[in-house]
Amino acid sequence: MCRLALKTADEPFSPYEVLSAMESMQEGYDGSGLGLLLRGMEFEDFKYNPRFPILSGIAHTEKAWKKLTEYMELRGYELKYDHRFHMQPELIEAEDRHRYFMRAYRIPIAFRDQSDEIRDAELLRTRLALRKLATQEDNITIFSFYPDVAMIKEVGWPMQIGNAFCLHDGQIKSRVCMAQGRQNTNYGINLNACHPFFLQGISTMTNGENTAFVPIRDWLVGKNIPGYTGYQSDSEVFTHILHYTLKKLKLPLQAYKHIITPLNNAELAKHPQGDFLAGLRLACKRLIIDGPNAIIGTLPDETCLLVMDQKKQRPATVGGREGVWAIASEICGVDAMIPDRDPSLDFQPMREHTVIIPPHRKELEIWSQYDPFPLPLAA
Amino acid sequence: MVSVRSVSVTPGSLTPTDLLWIIEHREDRCTLCGQCTAVCPKGAIRLAHMRQRVPKLDVFNKKRGNDYRTFTGIRQETDPAKLCIGCGMCSMVCPNEAITPVAGTNENRTVFFQNLKGAPMTRGGRRNTTGPTLLDKIMFNRISMLTDPALDAGRHEFTTTTTLGRILSPEDFLERTLNGGWIPPSREIFPFIIGSMSFGALSPNMWLGLLQGVAYCNEVLGIPVVMCTGEGGCPPWVLKSPYLKYIILQIASGYFGWDEIIRAIPEMQCDPAAIEIKYGQGAKPGDGGLLMWYKVSKLIARLRGVPEGVDLPSPPVHQTLYSIEESVMKMVQTLSTAFQHKVPVYPKISASTSAKSVLNNLVRNPYAGGLMIDGIDGGTGAAYNVSMDATGHPIASCVRDCYLDLAAQGKQNEIPIFAAGGIGKNGNVAQNGMAMVMLGASGVHIGKYIMQAAAGCLGNEMNRCNVCNLGICPKGITSQNTKLYRRLDPDKVAERVGDVFMSINTEVKKIMAPLGRSQSLPIGMSDAIGIADKAAADRLQIRYVC
Numbered sequence: 001m002c003r004l005a006l007k008t009a010d011e012p013f014s015p016y017e018v019l020s021a022m023e024s025m026q027e028g029y030d031g032s033g034l035g036l037l038l039r040g041m042e043f044e045d046f047k048y049n050p051r052f053p054i055l056s057g058i059a060h061t062e063k064a065w066k067k068l069t070e071y072m073e074l075r076g077y078e079l080k081y082d083h084r085f086h087m088q089p090e091l092i093e094a095e096d097r098h099r100y101f102m103r104a105y106r107i108p109i110a111f112r113d114q115s116d117e118i119r120d121a122e123l124l125r126t127r128l129a130l131r132k133l134a135t136q137e138d139n140i141t142i143f144s145f146y147p148d149v150a151m152i153k154e155v156g157w158p159m160q161i162g163n164a165f166c167l168h169d170g171q172i173k174s175r176v177c178m179a180q181g182r183q184n185t186n187y188g189i190n191l192n193a194c195h196p197f198f199l200q201g202i203s204t205m206t207n208g209e210n211t212a213f214v215p216i217r218d219w220l221v222g223k224n225i226p227g228y229t230g231y232q233s234d235s236e237v238f239t240h241i242l243h244y245t246l247k248k249l250k251l252p253l254q255a256y257k258h259i260i261t262p263l264n265n266a267e268l269a270k271h272p273q274g275d276f277l278a279g280l281r282l283a284c285k286r287l288i289i290d291g292p293n294a295i296i297g298t299l300p301d302e303t304c305l306l307v308m309d310q311k312k313q314r315p316a317t318v319g320g321r322e323g324v325w326a327i328a329s330e331i332c333g334v335d336a337m338i339p340d341r342d343p344s345l346d347f348q349p350m351r352e353h354t355v356i357i358p359p360h361r362k363e364l365e366i367w368s369q370y371d372p373f374p375l376p377l378a379a
Numbered sequence: 380m381v382s383v384r385s386v387s388v389t390p391g392s393l394t395p396t397d398l399l400w401i402i403e404h405r406e407d408r409c410t411l412c413g414q415c416t417a418v419c420p421k422g423a424i425r426l427a428h429m430r431q432r433v434p435k436l437d438v439f440n441k442k443r444g445n446d447y448r449t450f451t452g453i454r455q456e457t458d459p460a461k462l463c464i465g466c467g468m469c470s471m472v473c474p475n476e477a478i479t480p481v482a483g484t485n486e487n488r489t490v491f492f493q494n495l496k497g498a499p500m501t502r503g504g505r506r507n508t509t510g511p512t513l514l515d516k517i518m519f520n521r522i523s524m525l526t527d528p529a530l531d532a533g534r535h536e537f538t539t540t541t542t543l544g545r546i547l548s549p550e551d552f553l554e555r556t557l558n559g560g561w562i563p564p565s566r567e568i569f570p571f572i573i574g575s576m577s578f579g580a581l582s583p584n585m586w587l588g589l590l591q592g593v594a595y596c597n598e599v600l601g602i603p604v605v606m607c608t609g610e611g612g613c614p615p616w617v618l619k620s621p622y623l624k625y626i627i628l629q630i631a632s633g634y635f636g637w638d639e640i641i642r643a644i645p646e647m648q649c650d651p652a653a654i655e656i657k658y659g660q661g662a663k664p665g666d667g668g669l670l671m672w673y674k675v676s677k678l679i680a681r682l683r684g685v686p687e688g689v690d691l692p693s694p695p696v697h698q699t700l701y702s703i704e705e706s707v708m709k710m711v712q713t714l715s716t717a718f719q720h721k722v723p724v725y726p727k728i729s730a731s732t733s734a735k736s737v738l739n740n741l742v743r744n745p746y747a748g749g750l751m752i753d754g755i756d757g758g759t760g761a762a763y764n765v766s767m768d769a770t771g772h773p774i775a776s777c778v779r780d781c782y783l784d785l786a787a788q789g790k791q792n793e794i795p796i797f798a799a800g801g802i803g804k805n806g807n808v809a810q811n812g813m814a815m816v817m818l819g820a821s822g823v824h825i826g827k828y829i830m831q832a833a834a835g836c837l838g839n840e841m842n843r844c845n846v847c848n849l850g851i852c853p854k855g856i857t858s859q860n861t862k863l864y865r866r867l868d869p870d871k872v873a874e875r876v877g878d879v880f881m882s883i884n885t886e887v888k889k890i891m892a893p894l895g896r897s898q899s900l901p902i903g904m905s906d907a908i909g910i911a912d913k914a915a916a917d918r919l920q921i922r923y924v925c
Contacts, residue, residue, distance in 0.1 A: 211895035222789025283552035
């Protein structure tokens with residue numbers, strides 16, 4: 001079972017803090033990978049404009065690197081910043097890592113004054129096009145391409161990878177940091193199987209295994225929506241379901257939990273919008289997950305969320321204080337990230353809850369599926 | 380040497396060893412009570428008077444001679460019209476275990492005479508092939524072991540229902556909710572449905588027992604089982620009862636019983652579960668329903684609106700419309716309208732290499748509530764043997780192809796596919812059904828299995844019994860003869876229906892729990908199944924295991 005940690009704070013902090021939390025939950029992963037997502041970026045040597053999309057990934061060979069940089073230029077992206085990690089390559093187990101990159105671009109002129117939707121679509125198209133540039137010999141791995149978000153994924157032990165990238169040097173900081181220490185399960189050890197998964201600003205990471213993965217994947221793939229690809233891990237569907245809920249169905253965030261773990265008939269009978277939710281359950285039936293899972297996610301506005309599957313067999317916990325909050329798959333992870341909080345105010349969500357850390361970070365919001373659904377059309 | 384002329388030899392002369400079933404009779408146990416001959420549905424055995432020679436020796440006069448005694452015993456008929464069907468009723472009624480049919484081990488010579496008077500063999504039952512079916516060989520082998528512990532089938536909450544009826548895409552659902560559009564009707568039902576067996580094919584007691592059992596499953600056990608009527612209409616008291624909601628009304632090419640149904644609509648207390656439009660049947664694809672004259676009793680004639688005692692062959696296709704596409708479209712729409720668009724309407728077709736084109740037609744028909752596909756191993760009350768044995772398409776690959784086709788269009792949630800034809804053929808009903816579900820079916824129809832399990836139908840795939848077409852069912856399941864169907868107690872049938880569905884429900888959970896599935900029926904969970912047959916695994920796109 002993978003270990004998950006998320007920290008969000010008003011003041012940007014080093015991702016190394018979150019990696020130390022991973023250390024405290026070490027029993028739960030096997031060194032088969034680490035994934036990091038940073039949002040609300042701050043670079044020590046560059047005044048970053050949060051509208052610049054950041055391309056994160058790995059060019060596995062020199063040729064791949066050349067292809068990638070040329071392509072970006074050709075597509076009209078103007079390089080504004082190229083982050084150079086102070087690497088300790090001997091700590092990286094894999095050998096085909098020519099260059100890790102984290103590069104901020106100015107979006108092509110044609111898209112600058114367009115709506116977010118159009119710009120997001122362009123960024124995704126670029127990311128998919130870069131993916132297509134990759135070949136067996138000259139591989140390119142793209143983790144994300146989005147404003148104010150950077151990602152790192154690597155095979156190995158979390159702390160070791162943190163050291164390899166010298167993440168403790170304060171070069172990179174962020175207001176939100178998600179980390180996953182991977183426990184390899186049914187699917188092979190693969191860079192692309194590391195969480196968090198990312199699509200157009202929406203990111204989630206999960207522990208446990210979603211046994212309904214294959215039917216959900218088949219349904220998502222059948223929708224033919226750009227970006228619904230990959231699926232090296234059963235957990236990638238959680239990201240895409242969240243993306244589908246918010247961006248395609250344009251439903252409020254509350255709908256996510258109603259889609260992945262709908263209420264049963266008896267509960268819906270008592271719910272003020274029971275008819276609507278029963279209809280939604282039916283229409284989204286193939287997206288019902290089968291955990292046990294704890295799903296931790298972040299959205300472009302820096303909202304953080306935590307939900308459990310219906311069986312609620314995971315002990316994920318949220319805790320913190322005004323201005324700084326942490327979510328972890330185990331309570332010791334929260335302790336490690338925010339030791340100076342009142343632990344009696346920690347919260348472990350039950351099957352019906354969605355825990356929200358809003359962008360203002362003043363207090364937690366806890367939504368219940370039994371609450372009225374905040375959508376006029378559902379009334 | 381006996382003279383040739385004294386031996387009666389005709390082309391059809393057979394001896395008991397030539398037969399499929401041979402009566403073993405022990406004269407030392409027989410009390411000549413006559414119960415076996417009275418009960419035999421075929422008249423295959425008779426009391427016969429026989430003469431036996433007894434040697435008579437006159438020792439003193441040194442003479443040898445003969446004496447004769449006569450005795451009465453049971454003898455088997457060899458006339459092809461009266462062949463033993465192996466039902467075993469004789470042995471069931473014999474007080475002394477003096478008689479029983481045994482399967483003949485010699486080659487079955489009777490097959491060459493099943494065309495007397497130019498009439499090919501007709502029968503009830505299903506394809507006569509024995510041994511494990513493909514579905515029997517499918518294993519559930521994606522067992523939760525590491526990060527997703529297997530569940531406790533006894534204590535955990537499981538959702539074991541499925542949806543019957545058209546489901547909108549999430550986008551359409553939201554759009555119509557917002558603009559007050561029509562949301563197609565659907566039903567949450569148990570995925571094992573009692574398949575279409577008509578009132579006419581089944582005896583009144585069998586039908587009543589099934590309905591009672593279904594009502595008990597719904598109202599007491601909380602298992603939402605539904606049953607389909609088949610082509611023969613539905614008794615008016617059921618149409619006007621609150622039990623109609625457990626019934627799928629079938630309309631087929633003979634339209635039998637639909638006068639009554641249409642007239643009853645204003646008086647219905649509730650809507651039926653669904654309407655099934657039969658275009659084809661797995662056991663006899665391309666052939667219409669057939670109720671032979673033996674079974675058209677006064678009651679059945681009244682219900683179907685026909686004269687008594689006439690054959691009722693339905694045409695192979697719906698005759699009133701020009702093309703099948705138009706027929707499907709118009710009938711689906713008309714029936715949906717008749718029930719004010721509040722009842723799911725779906726077609727039933729025979730499994731066929733052309734099933735996908737029907738399916739794709741339905742995808743574009745907004746009123747179509749699903750597709751039911753019936754495979755070659757499906758049962759029937761009456762059909763030509765050649766249709767049953769050799770015509771049709773196995774269900775597994777047909778449903779799999781259709782599911783994958785829907786999945787490629789992202790429509791697998793919108794049109795549920797139901798499968799039938801050989802589910803539970805060897806008794807493994809839950810296993811067979813769940814294998815179909817994981818291949819992509821939303822549920823399965825079971826007919827023959829229900830007759831066997833709930834009423835003790837004696838038919839099997841060694842051509843035992845299988846006389847449903849003749850109205851002489853020894854158990855009273857498929858007979859309209861009062862004397863025969865009174866043997867069947869509807870209360871006992873209902874009790875067995877309850878037993879069967881409780882047990883299926885438990886087995887479904889026992890299958891889902893180790894897979895870590897409990898939140899929804901694992902439709903299309905093809906990663907969970909495997910088979911030790913490479914060709915089948917490749918064809919079905921599932922895992923080959925050995």
